[in-house]
Amino acid sequence: MQADPIIADRGEFVDALHSLRQGHVLVRTSESAGGCVLDGNIVYHSYPTLKRYGLIDEFPNPQGFVNASYYRLTPRGRDFAERACSAWRRQPMWQRLAVRFTG
Numbered sequence: 001m002q003a004d005p006i007i008a009d010r011g012e013f014v015d016a017l018h019s020l021r022q023g024h025v026l027v028r029t030s031e032s033a034g035g036c037v038l039d040g041n042i043v044y045h046s047y048p049t050l051k052r053y054g055l056i057d058e059f060p061n062p063q064g065f066v067n068a069s070y071y072r073l074t075p076r077g078r079d080f081a082e083r084a085c086s087a088w089r090r091q092p093m094w095q096r097l098a099v100r101f102t103g
Contacts, residue, residue: 008045011100014088016046017055017081026056026071027064055080 007013019039020026026038028047036043050056055077061070073081088096 007049011096012043013046013049014084015041016043016050017077018085020056020073021078021081021085023072025061026050028069028071029065029067050077053080 016026016038019041022039024039026036026043026047028036033044034042036047050071054074056071057074057077058069058071061068064070091099
């Protein structure tokens with residue numbers, strides 16, 4: 001039996017890291033897939049991995065919605081995002097496209 005991949009959708013994961021690195025905030029409104037939004041895009045798969053590895057952390061947002069949780073990169077997450085985004089940009093375009101199609 002094959003185990004679930006650590007990163008379910010690598011393209012989405014790198015996009016999330018990139019947006020978080022730019023200072024955008026991940027907003028979680030429900031526990032269901034698609035219950036997170038980042039920079040206007042729905043995050044379907046990356047939240048559990050970001051959270052599990054301590055790359056994001058919740059912060060209080062008194063101006064936010066009552067039932068929403070707000071997350072930004074941790075110092076560890078910022079360092080990881082730097083390295084991951086840099087490695088992503090070094091990949092040839094065809095490899096990045098292949099990752100987008102296959103997850």
